[in-house]
Amino acid sequence: METIEHLELSSKLETIRVSALHALAYCHRLFYLEEVEELYTQDAAVFAGRRLHAELEKQEDEEWEELFLISEELGIRGRVDALRTRNGETIPYEHKRGKCHRDENKQPQAWESDKLQILAYCCLLESALGLSIKEGRIRYHADNVLVHIPFDDAGRAAVKQAIEIARQLKQSTYRPPVTDNERLCTRCSLAPVCLPEEARLAHEREWQPIRLFPEDDDRQIIHVLEPGTSVGRTGEQIKITRRNQPVEIIPARQIGQLVMHSFSQISTQALHFCREQEIGVHFISGGGRYLGSFDTRQGSIQRRIHQYTALSDANICLELARKLVICRAQGQRKFLMRGKAKAKAKERLIKATEQMKAVLKLVPQAKSLQSLLGYEGNLAALYFDALVDLISPDAPQEMLFDSRNRRPPTDRFNAMLGFGYSLLIKDVMNAILTVGLEPALGFYHQPRSQAAPLALDLMEIFRVPLVDMTVMASVNRNQWDVKADFDIRGKQVWLSETGKRKFVELYENRKQETWKHPVTGYSLTYRRLLELEVRLLEKEWMGEGGLFAQLIVR
Ligand code: SF4
Structure with a gap:
């Protein structure tokens, strides 16, 4: 026998929140992101709204009462802000912190999404409590305006139609396109995860996106x-x-x-x-x-289903992997070119950049991940063999190295690279978990080590700018104590505790530096770019691709 709690839960699961209908009236994509992909952000406006409701709840005016209602007949549920009864007539109220809409004659009006929301509460009261409702009211607190919304058959029909659209969207696996009304996006709480401007840019390369990405995280x-x-x-x-x-x-x-x-x-x-x-x-x-x-992801199963579907396709994986290898190797080559520009550039360095250029031309034609791995190995060997030539002649001899080595590192330079890549993979994982993708499912790296393949894939984009450049700059600035900052055990070299502390500071400072994204054209800190890049990757299989892996060192 089903328990009351179970019945309550199942009817809750089947019904749609009235506040979700508000989102639907605002933008179909917003409804989809919140209700199907389960993405929410707690922006300042949402918090302000909550504070307003909390303040109202504190008022001990007997006319105010918050009421939670469910109508299985209509398939909606919601919490009415307040009810007022006068002369036997009950009127629901909705409170908005912002200003009302003004028509062409500057007359106060409700915003369409607010109107649908109060009409849905009218329907809910009628259906759940059998009350006869003639109107609903919305108070806009910023300009102290009260808007009356008549409740009639047209209002009932609008709510029913919205519920039907909402049901269809809930069943759909297709994320609706961004709204045509760009002004809505500038006020939308989900703009940082929806990335509407980047979606427009993906469809129209001439588009000049404005930055709707959140402020830099200063935590x-x-x-x-x-x-x-x-x-x-x-x-x-x-x-x-x-x-x-x-x-x-x-x-x-x-x-x-x-x-x-x-x-x-x-x-x-x-x-x-x-x-x-x-x-x-x-x-x-x-x-x-x-x-x-520590993985605390909840929801976002739709995102991962799309990821599974896309990354089960060998062609999609190969295309993404080609972009990734080009992005990383071009970054490596550009970094070497900085040394090449110097008058006393070594022959090895000049040769490496030329050979890398030749290999890079072959990458777009790679027919399999296997051949791509071959090109990548080639490019990495050329890069690391020449990288030592970027070390200043004034740097201590102890900082020189022969080639890339790991597990365990056998020189100071490689010890720093290894530690830096660990910090980087940690940051990439943080971004993947924030976005809600599945780290275990990548498109290039295979599950081999403890590190998740998608994190290994994505970190390729940031190895040069965040780690290699940081290590090289610190060596050339003589920032290391070759004794105190390293622990040397036989042939193994590790950063000591003071060395790690120093490295962490250099790395975290580097992440706070800004970089102008070559495609979107706006500047972000590296810390934010990590998250942006994960979101751009997800767009690759959501019909808004073309912007991923374009971050190439200048
Ligand atoms: S940012 Fe724009 S397109 Fe995206 S959900 Fe919000 S309103 Fe819709």
Whole structure:
């Protein structure tokens, strides 16, 4: 026998929220992103709206009452802001923090989406409570305007039609296109994940997108480097207790990621709290190897279904992989060219850039991932053999290296590259988890090591600008103490604790630098670019492709 809770739950699942109809009236894509792809952002406007409702709830005016209603007959549910009864007539009210719409005669009107929402509440009251409703009202608090919305057959029909469209969209696997009304996007809470301007650019290369991507994230990335440190929760704050050091307490809203290095501990309470606060938690071994991330994704199953479908297609994978190899190798070549421009450029460096150019011409014709791997290996060998020539003659001899080596690194330069790539993969994972894609399903790398293939794919784009350039610049600026910053055990070389701390600072500072995206034309910090690139990848199989892997070092 079904329990009451179960019946309530199943009817809730089948009904559509009235606030979702509000989103539908605003833009079909917004409804789809929220209700089907389960993407929500908590932007300032949403918070402001919530505050308004909370303030209203506090008013002890007996005329105000919040009412939750479900109508299975109509297939909708919702919470009416307030009801007022006068002379036997009940009127639902909806409160909006913003201003009303003005018609051509400057007369106050309700916005279409607000109108549909109050009409849906009228329907809900009529159906669920059997009340006779003649009108609904919307109060716009910013300009203190009250708009009356008559409730008639036309209103009922508009609500029914919206419910029908909503049901169809919920069944659809096709994400609706961006709205033609660009002004809606500038006020849309989901613009940062919808990326409407980039979608328009994908269809029309002459389009000059405006940046609707969110402000740069200024929350801190806390690296817990010292073994034996414990991280816990105290109230709304994160508490970090290091051995022989004062306790550090940081408000959670100021933290974007917690990176646990070596054998530091984090409590279960702190982990739960980080999940609630959307703080990424990542783990890196004492040897500087990326171990994993705390995965708290929920929903977004539609996104992953699209990803599975697309990346099960060998042609799509090959096309994306070609773009990726070109992006990385062009970045490597451009970086080497900086050394080539110097008067005393070494012959090896000149030769490498020319040979890379020749191999790069072959990449677009690669017929399989296997042949692409061959070209990529070739390009990487040319790059790393010549990279040492970018080291300044004034840098300490100890910083020179022969070639790329790892597991374990055998020289200081490679020890830094290895640690840097671990930090990078951690950031790419953070971006993948934020966007809601499946890290285990890539298009180029195969599942071989602990690192997720999609993260390995995406990090290729950022290796040169975020790690190689950071390492080279620091070596040429003589920022390293060749003894104190490294631990040398036999032939193995690792960054010491002070070396890691120094590297983390250099790397995090680099991520805060801005780069003008060569295709979208607006500037973002590298930190934001990581997320943008994951979102652009997802567009590749959603019919809005062509912008992925264009970030090439100048
Ligand atoms: S950003 Fe524009 S296209 Fe995208 S959901 Fe919002 S209103 Fe619709």
